[in-house]
Each structure stands twice: as structure tokens, then as C-alpha cells.
Amino acid sequence: MTELNLVQAVNRALAEAMRADPDVLVIGEDVGLNGGVFRATEGLYKEFGADRVIDSPLSETGIVGAAIGMALYGLKPVAEIQFLDFIYPAFDQIVSELAKFRYRSGGQYPCHVVVRAPYGGGVKGGLYHSQSSEAYFAHTAGLKVAIPSSPADAKGLLTTAIFDEDPVIFLEPKRIYRAVTGEVPDGDHRVPFGKANTLRQGDDVSVFAYGAMIHPVLQATDTLLAEGISSEVVDLRTLVPLDEAAVCASVEKTGRAVIVHEAPRTAGFGAELAALLAEKCLYSLKAPVLRITGFDTPFPYALENLYLPTPERIAHGIRSTVRAG
Amino acid sequence: MTELNLVQAVNRALAEAMRADPDVLVIGEDVGLNGGVFRATEGLYKEFGADRVIDSPLSETGIVGAAIGMALYGLKPVAEIQFLDFIYPAFDQIVSELAKFRYRSGGQYPCHVVVRAPYGGGVKGGLYHSQSSEAYFAHTAGLKVAIPSSPADAKGLLTTAIFDEDPVIFLEPKRIYRAVTGEVPDGDHRVPFGKANTLRQGDDVSVFAYGAMIHPVLQATDTLLAEGISSEVVDLRTLVPLDEAAVCASVEKTGRAVIVHEAPRTAGFGAELAALLAEKCLYSLKAPVLRITGFDTPFPYALENLYLPTPERIAHGIRSTVRAG
Amino acid sequence: MADATQAIPSSAEPPVRPLEIPRLELPRAYRTMVLARLFDDRCLALQRQGRIGFYVPMGGQEAAQVGCTWALDPADWLFPAYRELGAALVRGVPLTLLLDQFIGNSGDLLKGRQMPNHYGYPKYRIVTGSSPVGTQISHAVGAAMAAKKKGHAIVTVPFFGDGTTSSNDFHAGLNFAGVFQAPTIFFCQNNQWAISLPRSRQTRSETLADKAVAYGIQGVVVDGMDVHAVYRAVKAARDRALRGDGPTLIEAQVYRFGPHSSSDDPKRYRPEEDLAAWKARDPVTALQHELLEAGLLTAESDAALWDAARAEIASAIQEAEATAPVDPLSMFDDVLARPTPALEAQRAEFATWLGQGETRT
Amino acid sequence: MADATQAIPSSAEPPVRPLEIPRLELPRAYRTMVLARLFDDRCLALQRQGRIGFYVPMGGQEAAQVGCTWALDPADWLFPAYRELGAALVRGVPLTLLLDQFIGNSGDLLKGRQMPNHYGYPKYRIVTGSSPVGTQISHAVGAAMAAKKKGHAIVTVPFFGDGTTSSNDFHAGLNFAGVFQAPTIFFCQNNQWAISLPRSRQTRSETLADKAVAYGIQGVVVDGMDVHAVYRAVKAARDRALRGDGPTLIEAQVYRFGPHSSSDDPKRYRPEEDLAAWKARDPVTALQHELLEAGLLTAESDAALWDAARAEIASAIQEAEATAPVDPLSMFDDVLARPTPALEAQRAEFATWLGQGETRT
Numbered sequence A, B: 001m002t003e004l005n006l007v008q009a010v011n012r013a014l015a016e017a018m019r020a021d022p023d024v025l026v027i028g029e030d031v032g033l034n035g036g037v038f039r040a041t042e043g044l045y046k047e048f049g050a051d052r053v054i055d056s057p058l059s060e061t062g063i064v065g066a067a068i069g070m071a072l073y074g075l076k077p078v079a080e081i082q083f084l085d086f087i088y089p090a091f092d093q094i095v096s097e098l099a100k101f102r103y104r105s106g107g108q109y110p111c112h113v114v115v116r117a118p119y120g121g122g123v124k125g126g127l128y129h130s131q132s133s134e135a136y137f138a139h140t141a142g143l144k145v146a147i148p149s150s151p152a153d154a155k156g157l158l159t160t161a162i163f164d165e166d167p168v169i170f171l172e173p174k175r176i177y178r179a180v181t182g183e184v185p186d187g188d189h190r191v192p193f194g195k196a197n198t199l200r201q202g203d204d205v206s207v208f209a210y211g212a213m214i215h216p217v218l219q220a221t222d223t224l225l226a227e228g229i230s231s232e233v234v235d236l237r238t239l240v241p242l243d244e245a246a247v248c249a250s251v252e253k254t255g256r257a258v259i260v261h262e263a264p265r266t267a268g269f270g271a272e273l274a275a276l277l278a279e280k281c282l283y284s285l286k287a288p289v290l291r292i293t294g295f296d297t298p299f300p301y302a303l304e305n306l307y308l309p310t311p312e313r314i315a316h317g318i319r320s321t322v323r324a325g
Numbered sequence C, D: 001m002a003d004a005t006q007a008i009p010s011s012a013e014p015p016v017r018p019l020e021i022p023r024l025e026l027p028r029a030y031r032t033m034v035l036a037r038l039f040d041d042r043c044l045a046l047q048r049q050g051r052i053g054f055y056v057p058m059g060g061q062e063a064a065q066v067g068c069t070w071a072l073d074p075a076d077w078l079f080p081a082y083r084e085l086g087a088a089l090v091r092g093v094p095l096t097l098l099l100d101q102f103i104g105n106s107g108d109l110l111k112g113r114q115m116p117n118h119y120g121y122p123k124y125r126i127v128t129g130s131s132p133v134g135t136q137i138s139h140a141v142g143a144a145m146a147a148k149k150k151g152h153a154i155v156t157v158p159f160f161g162d163g164t165t166s167s168n169d170f171h172a173g174l175n176f177a178g179v180f181q182a183p184t185i186f187f188c189q190n191n192q193w194a195i196s197l198p199r200s201r202q203t204r205s206e207t208l209a210d211k212a213v214a215y216g217i218q219g220v221v222v223d224g225m226d227v228h229a230v231y232r233a234v235k236a237a238r239d240r241a242l243r244g245d246g247p248t249l250i251e252a253q254v255y256r257f258g259p260h261s262s263s264d265d266p267k268r269y270r271p272e273e274d275l276a277a278w279k280a281r282d283p284v285t286a287l288q289h290e291l292l293e294a295g296l297l298t299a300e301s302d303a304a305l306w307d308a309a310r311a312e313i314a315s316a317i318q319e320a321e322a323t324a325p326v327d328p329l330s331m332f333d334d335v336l337a338r339p340t341p342a343l344e345a346q347r348a349e350f351a352t353w354l355g356q357g358e359t360r361t
């Protein structure tokens, strides 16, 4: 075990995977000498050289397109998109190509690329350095979507992603890159996909979240405990595959559900969770499902702290859900 | 009134808007001499010339990017994307630029572009000529999303779109471009955004759909009427703005909801509808909400008729929902 | 993916003029062009008869495709667009396998997932294409970078049209190839049209090969109706790439004799005279005359060759049309290596529903 | 958007040498460069002090930006990236307005929505930029096509860096401009770096201006440290565009003196010697010496000019920092012309919640 922050854990996962397997490589903007703008690839260039830590021209289209070609040829590329907000030039490659290669070829051409991107708000990044667009990828059949909320999960989920057989969109909550530290297992630590992590057991309400939002959620539920409200906090870890069983089991137990994410509400991933409950757990629900989310606006700059769900707003929502029925 | 099919109604809307306002123009691939690969722009090149019916190079990035620039300068461009499946090279322009210009400029730069695209399955188009990706756009704050299900709505909604102040993603169900005909009002016919159309009144179950799916839904509900099941069929017409009031009112009346769309289920627009019900109408729901949708796979070629919801599969779903509670 | 077939039989003849198609291989190259011509025509006819759902013909581009692929090694990777029947035939893809794909039956290795023409097979080093144009270009560059890293002496070859030079991936792919000196040959078949848009309206650059300047790589214009010229250009580009001297953009100037696809009507936009002028330079006829003159073909052997090709096609069609349809539940496979719980449930539910035997459309 | 200010005062002096900056305008151009230099340095300092959240400095690019914008008409539309302070100052955007944007206060016409540097104002014909690089290039082309269609004799000018030549919109925008002969001047400031990637690793083309060949348009390399050279190139390009002779790609070769942004540490990747060599050609100093020699400036008037600029900056900072913060509920405005029912409800709920006075982070 080593105490690391989240971005160090990402770095550790990359370094160890690259040591373990010569086919693993990193490609992206400023990932080389500069070590990535968030230092996620710090030290890799020195250790593995320009052939495996590839500083690319300024083209996300090219980064993902080339990574797909490398994967087809048997390498295991990890592409870094500098901010998730800049993934759209690669959207065609991701949605039309990466997600569909295995299917369209009848399984002849699996295409395993990991696309890593720092995402989410809370760093004074405004419209274009703050977005949470996980729903686009979750809706795209053929992709897996993983989002760690702790350093240990960052290493464990990223290692799983790198040695998976499928394309993975790996979203790193940059707001907690350095703000959150924790013990991280040494060596080949893997966290399986599709297994949610119940961070708090509780009886009155289930709270579903992922990524950076886990932390204000825990602050809120810890506060509410003093008020006598017992929340079960479930960290989804991967949106695809989704641990439907854990989601349903929790709500069958508590009878109430609150969903928290930073992305705008309309057609966000929270909608999928609420829909799942409306389909599979309707008779267990004692109160309306509540989504506490970013608003249906682009991400604002000056007011980001009002835009993002806070412990207070989350606590308020949980409280009213528990009171509702 | 004139009897037209859906693509003729689109063509009529374009021609009349262009006659009414010299700032309206059309830009896209093969929209000129060729009249569009589906003939939506037939005759326009001849009537309005190359300056207003612009055959563009093969770049959706350029089509939408240039259209945005034209809109900023005060024109009203209608961009055609040849198939919705080919919109992804323009995704950055749509999500980062078109959707955010008004907001990011504090209202100084509204940006009104209509992006038209034929969409959906049923034409033997396989993975890349069949997609329904409306959820991506519905999740993107700053865009409106309109989808007609009849020739009259095609003309009325498109005319509204062209003279709106906001960017509109206008999705045309190509499967019924010619298969569906109907009376279309002559002259300046506009269908307001945000007003759903209740096509059938009913008591036992509410069925929500849009676009091409309206037709198998009506087939199914008409069949079920003979079995004594009375369905209320609500055509949403615009996903953004969504007529939440109509959705809730219908379910408060019937107590049951079935949602039908072609897109894959996970995080599709149906999830938003189900979430809305789980939030706002929980206590009215007598049975689990059911989504009848495309499967969580890319769109297949040979088996598309099994992939797409059929009247039989829809009827089966409605029947089991009514029996469930 | 280690089982590439030796689609181009190695010739006993020593390579005296290394940039020329060996003389003894010419009849086989000609036969491949004839087969492409006949099979292509026949497939468009099958589409017209409703026996396949869609078709993208390649008539006029036989010399470009066969000349290019002939100059390559079977281990080189091809990244076709959708019009590269000639390349597939050089690689030895069986007609039946192609037809299985066009029909989307249970013999289709793509499992009926894609529209006709979008085939690809690891065995033949042909990567399955998609419909969005250009995306294969950067894949080819990535694969070339990977091959170089692994020390494999191969090149990758993306095929694309004049219109596709406007795509995002053309720009990204060529730029990456220049920067990383990827062993890639960008094979642009300028057939003068992108559906209805003529070459002159696609871009104002003088030639498409000129665009190589923007990436600091070699650009070459070649007469795509001349199989020898194409072969030479590709062979030289391949040598250069493997010497480590970088990628090449080749513009093969050809003409699309038919419609853009079975959905297109070129009469709406294309002047008849243009077509006639180019048809006068039909690449199949040109090679036929050359071989007859060179004594590598006689009127009789030629007639026999065409007949044999026709017979081969007829029997392949018969075989493919007799093959069973694809299994409905296979639709749920291959999304990921293992299905998500959601998809698993959808599959199970659908299987039950199918089993109920209710009327299905 | 019909209220463009006359930011460049028209000179009484007749244009004897139409491609040169009129002699009497030079002191004003110099003053603008000095103001840009001082204000830019000061803003980076404000960021270091936590008084603004982020900053993108432009030191080293003063001559390029001022020279370019000086050669334009106030009615011409600018599409900046994020580093174009010099252009904004030529257009006469008040320092306070810029600072309001950097702070995101209630004086910010962008309503606190964007990170610093992403300002834009119809009044000054400066379009609000976004962060994704390159997207403004095709906007500029579309706007130019629109202006041409409306018969307005203006040009549009997208600004972008060397790295941005790799973007999708560079390719699409220049190609459209070539095909439609849009009156656009593509003003590329090659400051030798895209964050940590040097120009030589961005693309293998010999110059960036060479890329114009790919689009059949004019390409020009110019010394971006020389305000006269830049002015001449832009003036000539503008004349050409308005004559109907098409767009121009101008590569102004400059150097970024500071970090990429306030988040960047160039010591990690940039050789000190390079910086020193370029600093020896500091464009502000160069023009200073020239004006002193030409007698258009004296040591005293120069000192006064610098002092006045410093005072102007200090008072603007004071004013902007005293301006009230942005209204929380304004966050919900301007998504669409009118909010959707969903957003309306979110706003109402949030307003209630704010009114409850619970602790907020």
C-alpha cells in the first residue's frame, strides 16, 4: 500500500502496465517531455521513450484514429484527451469506429483502446474545461465507461481497462486529482468492471453517484446521519457495464433513491438509473426518485460552485426525499 | 391543403421559407443539382441558384462550421447532413459551438442554424445509414430537437425551426419519407415547439413515441383496441423543449406508461421520459414503466426488422404493462 | 491474425525491372481485372433484381485497384473505403465469401451486420471499412506506426476517393504520417466525382497529390487507367516507405463509369460527354489490347478467360444464395467481448418473444 | 450588430504608400503595443495573486496582432483564439471591459460564463471564442461567405496558432474558403509552440504557409516581429480578398515569450537559448527604437507614454475589482432565447433554495 493522490494513482497504473506489457503505450498532446498538463504521464517519457510515450500533433481525430489503428495491429494504446471537453473532434472516431469495430466485423476485429480524459467541474474551467459528457458514451453501444472516485479505484479500474478486451472511456475527475488521497495497493491491482462499490450501508435512502460527486455525497450523508437519516451510498464505478443488480438491491432495501451527477439533468446518465428503477423496482419505491445534478445549461465559469451539486444541496434533496414518502 | 409525402413536405417547407426570406439558404452535400440524395432539396437549386443552395465539399465539420459563421452574420442557414450517421465529424461544431454561442457570449451572439438530417432505420442501411442519436442532442443544453411523424408536422415543425431564434436539430424519419402521405396545409404553416400531439385518447395506458415509431405504435394500439385495451398515444414532436405537462397529464390519467423509440435503450431519450415519471408521477403509476426500443447494439443490417420495434412487439409490451398492475 | 494467404503467387521469374509488373504475372493481373469487371456488373444487376440490398460499383477503377494491390506484399494491410473489389480479388478473397457479405447470410464472416461492400478479413489483411468516409486513413497510419514499432517490414494502404480528401481524417492521418514517418501509402482514387460533386468543386488545389506538400510528404499523380503506371508508383512508394523515407500520397486519376451506388442516378448531374471520353480509355480493354499485341493472350484464350470468369461468378452466386440466413439471436453478439447485464436481459427477453411464435414483420 | 466603433481613427494623411502604416499612425500603433505588453504582464501577475482565475499571455506577439488589426477596417470581423489582446486593444475595447470578463463580474457582457481571454463583442466586431482550438476558422469562412452574399465589402480574420493548423477546422475552413473564394484572411501566429510541442513536431510541412497549396489559395510567410511586414501582408491580402481574388493564409513567425497559460511551466520543455534569441528581437523594443530614430518619439514622450499606460491599467483594475459579482440566477439565462420547461423548473427550485439561506459552498 502506498498513499497517493488520484493523479499519482493514474500515473502508477500507466507505469506499471507499461512495465508489464511492451504493447502498452501512451499517446496524446503534451504527454511526453511535459508529462501531461495534469502530470498524469510524468516520468513515463523518460522511462519508456518517445516510441511508447507519443507526443501527438494537436488533433484528437488523429490521436484516437491512430490509436485504433495501433490496436488493430495488436498494441494496447492508451490515448489521453487533454480535457474531456476536447474529445468531440474524436467523436466520429469513437462512435463510428472504436465502438463498432468488433460488431461490424462480426467479431473479427476487436478494437481495444483506452481513452483517458480528465473531466468535470470545480477547477474554474468554465464551459470548456469542466464538462461531464459520460451520457454520450454510455448511450453508445460498444463502449465501456469507467469513472473512479478514489486513488485505489483509479489504479484498479485503469489497470483493468488497459488489459480489457474492449474499448474503454476512462473519465478522471480532475477536481479530485490532488484533493483526494488514499492508500493504493502496490502491484497488479485490478478492480473489476460492473461491480458497484457500496461505500455506506443504510436503510432510509439509496444515493447513487460516481466520480468527484462521491465526496460531497459522503459529506451530505455523514451530516444527515446525525439527523437520524441513514443513507446507503453506492459508487457505480462503471456506467457500462452497469451493476444493475446492486442498484436494484439497494432500492429494494431502502425504498428511496437519490441520484447525483454533475452533468446536465436532461437525458443525463441519472435518467437511465431512474428509468431502471421505474422499470424494475417500481413497487419498492416509497418516494419519487430524485436527480440532483448540474442544470440544463452549459457549464458556467464564475458561478460553478452554484452549478455543481454541493453537500448542502445534496443533503437538502435527500432530506426531502426521505420526508416525501 | 395538398396531399404530400414527408420528404415533399420538407421540400415544401424549405422552398416556401426561401421564398419568404432571402436570408434563408441551404448548404450540404449534393443538395444542389442533384437535389439531395433523398430529393429533399429538389428544385431549389434551379429556383434559388448556387448562392442559396450551396453544394459543399465533403466535410460536415465545414458545413456546420460555415453555417454557424453565416448565422452569426445574420443569415438563416439550413444545413443538411446527408445521413444522421455522418453528423459526428460536425459534433464538435454542434456541441462546442452551435449549442453554446448564445450562452457563452452572455446572449450577445445568438446562433440560429437548423441542422436537418434523415435518420432512423428501416431502409436496409446497416450500422451507418440507420442511427437514431437524438439522445446526444437532447442531452446537449442549448439545442432544440424536433422530429416530425407526418408530412403536416414535417412542414409545420421545419418552418418553425427555420424562423426560430435558436439552433435546431431537425431529424427526419427517412423510413417514412415516402411511405407516409397526408394532407399538408398550404402557406405559412407552423407547428409550435414544445407541444406534444395526442394522436389517440385512451384510458388504460399512455404510449409515448416520435418520428417513424408513431406508425407501428398506432398499428399496435389500434389492434389492442379490439382486445379492449384503450391506449393514449402521445407524439412528442419536440424532445427539447419537451412537453412535460402533456406527458405527466397523460400518465396521471392512465396510470401506465410505455415508451417507444428506435435508439438503443441504455441512456436513450426514453430514459429521460421514464425518469420524469419516476420523479413527477410516481404515485400515479400502477405498473412499471416500459421502454420498447432498439437493443443495446449498433444497428444491424440483415436483421434490422428484428431490431426495430414492430407493431407486434409494441402490442406485446403494452399488453403486459396493462396486465402488470 | 498471422495467417495471411499468399494471394499473389510468387513468380519464378527474377525481378529484372523491379518497378515493372513481371511479364509472366500480367495475364493473371488481366484476369483479375476481367473478373472484377464482370463480377461488379453482375452485382449491380443482382441489386437491381432485389437479390442484394445495395451495391457500390467500381467499373473504371480496375487498373488502379489491381495495379496498386499487385505492387504490394500480401502481408501489407489494406484499409479500403467501399469500392475496392479489385483489391479484394487480388488478395484472393473468394467470390462466395463476398456474396455472403452482400447478402448478409450465415456464411458472412461479418454476420450480416454491414451493408454490402463493407467487408474485411484479417486473413486477407483487409480491414472492415465503415461508411463514414476517411476514418480508415488514420487507422492505417496507426497500424503503420505499430508495425514500425514491432519491426515488421510492411506498409499500410488506405484507399479513398477525391471527395474524401476533404475529410477530417485525411488531414489528421497525413499529418501524423508525416510527423511519425509512418510507412503508409495513401492511395487516392480520384474518380472525378464525390456523388454529384465534381473534383473541381471539391477543392481548389491544382491536383490532389499537391496536398502532400501540406504534410511534408511525397505526392504523386499517376494515370489510374494504366495498370503499369499505378504499379510503378505504388512499388516505388513501398520501397521508399520501407527504406524509412516516409509516406506517399498517390493520386490515381480514374473515372467512375457507373453510378455512385445503386441508389444514385448520375444522369441528374453528369455530362454524358465526359463519361464517353473516359470510357474510350477503358482500363480493361487497354490491357486486353496490350496483352494480345504482346502475345500473352490470344483471341481464343481471352474468350475462354471471360467465359471461365462468368462461370465462376454464376456458381458463386448459386452457392451464396443457397446459404442459410443469419441467426436472429446473433444480432446480440460482438457488441463487447461479453454482453452487459442490460444487453444480456434484452437478448433473453427477445429470445423468449421469438420463441412465442407471434407474428413478426 | 451595426454599431462598429471607429477604433482606428481615420488619418488625414493621404495614403501615398497604400501598403505601409501611415507615418502619423505609427505612434498610436506603438502605444497600443506598449499597452498590450504592460496590460498582459499585469494580468498574468493578477492571476498569480489569485485576483483572476486564469490567464493566457501574449507577450512577443504584439507586432503580429497590432500590425494585422491595424491593416484591417473596423467593419472587418475578427475571430480570435484566446491570445489576441493586441487585436482587442486596436479595436478599442476598454481595459475595464476586458477585466470585467477576466473577473467574471456583473460588468462582464459575457455574464461570467467564460474563462478569461474568451471575450468577444459585436460592437467591436470580435466574435466570442471558445476553447476548442480551430473551430473559429470555419465560422470566419461562413461569415465571409455571408458578407459576400450580402454585398458587404469586408473581410473576416480568424486568428490561430501553429498547433491549430492540425485541427479539423483548419482543413475544412481553408478548403471551403478556397472553393467558395471567401474573403477571409487566415492569420496564423506561429509562436513556435503548441503548449510543449515544438513547431517541428506539429507537422512536417516546410512552412505553415505552404499548407495553402493544399487549398489552392495564397500562402504568405511574414516576420511577425516586424509590425510593418505584418501590416503590408495583411493589407495586401485584404485588397486581394475584396478584389475577389480569394483568401490568403498568412503565417506570422513570432515567439511566445511567456508560458502557454498561467497553468503552464515552459521550463519543463523549452530551451532557454531559444527564448533569449527571440527576445533579442522584441517587437515592442524594435518599434520603440525605430520611432526614436525617426523622431516620432523622444525619450521623454516615451516615458510619459509608458507611465500613462500604467496609470490607465491601474485605474481599470480598481474599477473592475469594485464591480459587483454576477447575479447567481443569471446562470440560467441565455441557454435558449426562452428556457425549456425543465430549465424553468430548475431555476425556480434553485431560486427557492437560495432564498432559504442555507450554507452554501
Ligand SMILES: Cc1ncc(C[n+]2csc(CCOP(=O)(O)OP(=O)(O)O)c2C)c(N)n1
Pocket: B029, B058, B060, B082, B086, B089, C083, C131, C132, C133, C160, C161, C162, C163, C164, C165, C191, C193, C194, C195, C256, C260
Ligand atoms: C462523413 C460522411 N459524409 C457523407 C457521406 C455520404 N457519402 C458517401 S460516399 C460520398 C462521396 C465520396 O466521394 P469520394 O471520396 O470521391 O469517393 P467515391 O465514392 O467517389 O469513390 C458521400 C458524400 C459519408 N459516407 N460519410
Ligand SMILES: Cc1ncc(C[n+]2csc(CCOP(=O)(O)OP(=O)(O)O)c2C)c(N)n1
Pocket: A029, A058, A060, A082, A086, A089, D083, D131, D132, D133, D160, D161, D162, D163, D164, D165, D191, D193, D194, D195, D256, D260
Ligand atoms: C481541440 C482542443 N484540443 C486541445 C486543446 C488544449 N490546448 C489548448 S491551447 C493548445 C495549444 C495550441 O497551440 P497553438 O495553436 O500553437 O496556439 P498557441 O497557444 O501557441 O497560441 C492546446 C493543445 C484545446 N484547447 N482544444
Ligand SMILES: [Mg+2]
Pocket: C161, C162, C163, C189, C190, C191, C192, C193, C194, C195
Ligand atoms: Mg470520387
Ligand SMILES: [Mg+2]
Pocket: D161, D162, D163, D189, D190, D191, D192, D193, D194, D195
Ligand atoms: Mg503556438
